[in-house]
Amino acid sequence: MPRALFSVSDKTGLETLAQGLAQLGWDLVASGGTAQKLTESGIEVVPVERVTNSPEMLGGRVKTLHPAIHAGILARDSDLDELKQTGYAPIDLVVCNLYPFQKVTSQPGVSLDEAIENIDIGGVTLLRGAAKNYSRVTVIVDPADYLPVLEEIQKTGRVSLEVRRRLALKAFTHTRDYDAAITAYLATGSSLEHPLSDTFTLAVKQTQELRYGENPHQKAGFFAESASTGPLNGELLAGKPLSYNNILDADSAWRAICPFDPEKEAAVAIIKHLTPCGVAVAETLADAFTPALESDPVSAFGGVIAVNQKIDDVFVDALGSLFIEVIIAPDFADSALARLKDNRKNCRLIRMAQNFRLPRLEFRSVLGGVLVQETDFGDPETTTWKVVTQRRPSDEETSAMEFAWKVVQQVKSNAIVIARQRATVGIGGGLSSRVDSVRLAVAKAGEKAAGAVLASDAFFPFPDGVEEAARAGVTAVIQPGGALRDQTVIEAADSLGIAMIFTNVRHFRH
Numbered sequence: 001m002p003r004a005l006f007s008v009s010d011k012t013g014l015e016t017l018a019q020g021l022a023q024l025g026w027d028l029v030a031s032g033g034t035a036q037k038l039t040e041s042g043i044e045v046v047p048v049e050r051v052t053n054s055p056e057m058l059g060g061r062v063k064t065l066h067p068a069i070h071a072g073i074l075a076r077d078s079d080l081d082e083l084k085q086t087g088y089a090p091i092d093l094v095v096c097n098l099y100p101f102q103k104v105t106s107q108p109g110v111s112l113d114e115a116i117e118n119i120d121i122g123g124v125t126l127l128r129g130a131a132k133n134y135s136r137v138t139v140i141v142d143p144a145d146y147l148p149v150l151e152e153i154q155k156t157g158r159v160s161l162e163v164r165r166r167l168a169l170k171a172f173t174h175t176r177d178y179d180a181a182i183t184a185y186l187a188t189g190s191s192l193e194h195p196l197s198d199t200f201t202l203a204v205k206q207t208q209e210l211r212y213g214e215n216p217h218q219k220a221g222f223f224a225e226s227a228s229t230g231p232l233n234g235e236l237l238a239g240k241p242l243s244y245n246n247i248l249d250a251d252s253a254w255r256a257i258c259p260f261d262p263e264k265e266a267a268v269a270i271i272k273h274l275t276p277c278g279v280a281v282a283e284t285l286a287d288a289f290t291p292a293l294e295s296d297p298v299s300a301f302g303g304v305i306a307v308n309q310k311i312d313d314v315f316v317d318a319l320g321s322l323f324i325e326v327i328i329a330p331d332f333a334d335s336a337l338a339r340l341k342d343n344r345k346n347c348r349l350i351r352m353a354q355n356f357r358l359p360r361l362e363f364r365s366v367l368g369g370v371l372v373q374e375t376d377f378g379d380p381e382t383t384t385w386k387v388v389t390q391r392r393p394s395d396e397e398t399s400a401m402e403f404a405w406k407v408v409q410q411v412k413s414n415a416i417v418i419a420r421q422r423a424t425v426g427i428g429g430g431l432s433s434r435v436d437s438v439r440l441a442v443a444k445a446g447e448k449a450a451g452a453v454l455a456s457d458a459f460f461p462f463p464d465g466v467e468e469a470a471r472a473g474v475t476a477v478i479q480p481g482g483a484l485r486d487q488t489v490i491e492a493a494d495s496l497g498i499a500m501i502f503t504n505v506r507h508f509r510h
Helices: 014-023 032-040 048-052 069-075 077-086 099-103 113-115 122-132 143-156 159-186 245-257 285-294 313-319 334-343 395-408 434-449 465-470 486-496
Strands: 003-007 026-031 093-094 137-141 206-211 222-223 233-236 265-273 276-283 303-307 326-329 348-350 361-366 369-374 417-421 422-429 453-456 476-479 499-502
Touching: 003 014, 003 032, 003 069, 003 122, 014 026, 014 032, 014 093, 014 122, 014 143, 026 048, 069 077, 093 122, 099 113, 099 159, 122 137, 122 159, 137 143, 137 159, 143 159, 233 334, 245 265, 245 276, 245 303, 245 326, 245 334, 245 348, 265 285, 265 348, 276 395, 285 303, 285 313, 285 422, 313 334, 334 348, 395 417, 395 422, 395 453, 395 476, 395 499, 417 434, 422 434, 434 453, 434 465, 465 486, 486 499
Parallel strands: 003 026, 003 093, 093 137, 303 326, 326 348, 453 476, 476 499
Antiparallel strands: 206 222, 233 348, 265 276, 265 303, 276 422, 361 369, 417 422, 417 453
């Protein structure tokens, strides 16, 4: 009589598979809560402890870790006589999935003790043993495979070697990802003082096959920790699947609005090719959209918009006929969502979680390896800004510089942002010369540069950038400072009547 062992955390679809095997005359063995679930469903099972002649121990930590179980799984065809001499029976099918470690540790406030208790030991051992011995044993880790396996057994009386091998690979992939998630948690979890570790294991799988990469001749895919994860951990509500470039721009757009508190101000960021072309904050999203668009209306065409509050009908009205590839928001009013779906059928609409939390670490591939760094969350709490010029900035200039300083951190270096009040009017970045970035930002701002402020992500190595800004009418500058010629730059600002703040923090974004 063939024997199946059931030990699952996720009990989805369990009864159908167990009932089908029981009707075919299979002997069913189950552990703990799985046995209870099947018994309550009227399916006769043999508890694991009756097979092992040993009760569950240590509050359920030890259930299946016994030779009666693992010899039955690991026995090859050539080992069956030896197995029989011990009084143990072979196990032909193992159905197992693991404690929900990833789900538990993704919840806010989870303690280290809770995380540790959700590290599965026996289940991983069952899966690896069964997968190792796939030449004889079938292993199922995914409830989606229950029916196909049952149907094959019903038709042919067995599971083909090809299917057993495919299911074994799936089980090894599952345990690999599981161990990687544990490693990542213990290496970067909140219980540790420093998020960087000597070793990183990224447990990701392809959740979307993209049409192509940055260009049509490049293959690409979107990989995430969970198959249920949507783009950027959000939910695609409407529009076509996101392309490679859409995802990059959407990521940049969301990062651009995260520094702004949605409880205090509505923020709108318009992104094109991974860098902001317009950002503004105001009382409402509609009020913020107009100045954000006016910052660079030409570049905004075909861009990506991210906002930090629920999108309403007034915001949809403000969009007018502007062509937008992607709109990202923490939520959409029902009527606004319906209008966007009806009138912008190709526009991707993404609803994001409202926690506005960025990952603690950033990864970047390079030839021969991967770069890892802590995410730039803005100025450290201990940062102190210092006015270094004879003229102090006015309250209005200071407010505008505070805004510009948040935006410039999202612009590609050498980054320059010119802002009036709480909106950008000119942005320059991604150039190899900082003075060229100033010239670009000034050109974008035009007449609006007069009376505006300027933020630079890194120091001015020469006075030329400040002089270019002054010629356009900029009245105040915020920058990190720290250049060899700082004093020369300060003297130039003084001679031009410009107020200048040193932040003592650099924010490169390459």
